[in-house]
Amino acid sequence: MYLIPVMCLGILIGRWIFPEKYKKLNERLQTVCTIILIFCMGVTLGSRDNFLGELKALGIQSFLFFLIPTALSVILVFAATRRLMDRRGEVKE
């Protein structure tokens, strides 16, 4: 939960102090951080004991447990937001 206060601090700095001309630099830094995070996720996975064995034995069942709930979440949210909210946040009355 400590991430939320950090983000709020960023919002305040972006709103009052941060020069707009560095917007692109900020976006590039975000990309670098994201790539490092994904790399670290890969390292954590690869270092997990018997990761490939687990993936081989339980991969199909895990895939089903990922695919069905994720697909239904996307479908439900898409249907509900399409009906009740438009793309720019204008709530339909």
Added chain:
Amino acid sequence: MVILALLALFSGIACGLSGAGASVLSFLTSHVDVILCLLMFLVGISVGLHRGLLTNLRKYHIRIFIIPAGVVAGSLAGGMLCGLVTPFSMGESTAVACGLGWYSLTGVTLGNLAGAQIGSIAFLSNLMREIFSFFCIPILSRRLNSYSCIASAGATSEDTTLPMMIKYTDEETVVLSVINGVICSALVPVLISVCYQIF
């Protein structure tokens, strides 16, 4: 970006499997929180640079809860369906699906509650949800709408998948994404234990 992310993931897995540069990798993985913190700070700056955001968000009112409600209901329904097509009980299946992408917590919790096999499935399936969200956010935002990206990310929409949101959606969606992530993350531990006991 997607190609870069795929390259990063596979090279990370390769490094983890081979154990090459163990000291550097161990330093990097033990400081993931710092990188995530920096990323959230930078994302906050992007949000702060977007003028008129709060006024736009006020228009949602109570309907701001539509997205987390849809995420939880969809995942729960998906867990029930999985319970019908796999050998696992309804309680175990719904508990796995209610991880909402939070693989570390769900894997460990269900490993302790229901055994190593379901714990591993919980870990892998929720990890797949996070990885899928990373790579499908560009497609979902183009083909469906930006709210659908939040739905696939589930509980991870407040941190790890956030940079993809800001790259492929807009600042308004990023704030909705954080709100959804906070609500979902708070619900995950409750949902896992309730689903496991009730069904």
